[in-house]
Amino acid sequence: MRTEIAGMDLLLRRRSLLWYAFGMGLYALVVIALYPTFKDDSGLDDFASSSETMAALFGVSGSLTSPVGWLNANIYGNFxxxxxxxxxxxxxxxxxxxxxxxxxxxLLATEPLSRRTIVAQKFGAMTLLAIPVCVVTALCVVIGREFELSVDYWALTGTTVGVILLGVVFGALAMAIGAATGSRGAAVGITSAVAATAYLLNSLAPVVNWLHPFRFLSPFFYATGDNQLEDGMPLGWLAILVAIAAVLLVATVAAFERLDIN
Structure with missing residues (x-):
């Protein structure tokens, strides 16, 4: 399979991707290094229990002073x-x-490549772009064992894959909207609004009773919202994220076939 398009796009974004990975890794190390200072602070748990709705907006659930609670509140639940x-x-x-x-x-469309191939290569590039930041963060969490912060490796691996797939899902949605409208602004704007709504739905569902049944509509639930970092990642949740991404990929191909290219 030819991969020139994916390779070129990755090459063009390599510097920004490296900076994203470096910045996220540095942030994760700071969060991890601070854990011993706060792990015995009962005031954090008192705050979370007394302001459940506000805490939920930041992805906080359960104990803030446990290793999993600390990581969810500062890394995996939000940032x-x-x-x-x-x-x-x-x-x-x-x-x-x-x-x-x-x-x-x-210019790209004049190459002897089908539109389906163009979409497939760009989808592949997007998937690869989601990996480095998540992997660097996971490696920093592994280092966290030196700071009294430890989590199950399989749960960490599953959650890492879940966040990668979460990025792929919303990236694929942006691709589909962009292919349908031909507008970058519409693609980014609509996808950002959908992602924000999905985040709030997943975050508030545990504390707002009438929202609880709707948490299954949010991709965030399947990636991080079901306490995956402690209980492990159900394979069914990963399958759902893959299925959503696949449907959006098909929709992108269909829309791109009809796009009037400038």
Missing amino acids: LPLVVLLVTVGYGGACLAGQNEEGTLG
Whole structure:
């Protein structure tokens, strides 16, 4: 399979990706290094229990002073998914709609490649873009054992894969909207709104009773919202994320086939 398009896109984004990974890794190390200072602070747990709704908005659930609670509250429940979505949604909006607006997609379309192949390569590049930030963060968490912060390796691996797939899902949504509208702004804007809504749905469902049944509509639930970092990642949840991404990939191909390329 030819991979020139994916390789070029990855090459063009290598520096920004390295900085994202470096920045997230540095942040994770700071969070981990601070854990011994706060692990015996009962005031944090008192705050979480007395302000459940406010805590939930930041992805906090359960004890803040346990290793899993600390990581969820500071990394996996909020900041890491945000950084991954910045990478994938940004690329998803730019790789088709953005290039079409710039007039460079037309040059690509003159190559002896089907539109389906173009989409497949860009989808592959987006998937690879989601990996480094998550892997670097997971490696930093492994280092956390030196700071009295330890989690199950399999649970950590499953959660890492879940966050990667979360990024792929929303990146694929941006690609699909971009291919359908030809507008990078629409792709990024609509996807960001959907992601924000999905995040709030997943975060508030545990503390707002009428929202609880709707948590299954949020991809965040399947990636990090079901206490995966402590209980492990159900394979069914990963399968659901893969299925959503696959459906969006098919939708992108269908929309791109009809896009009037500049």
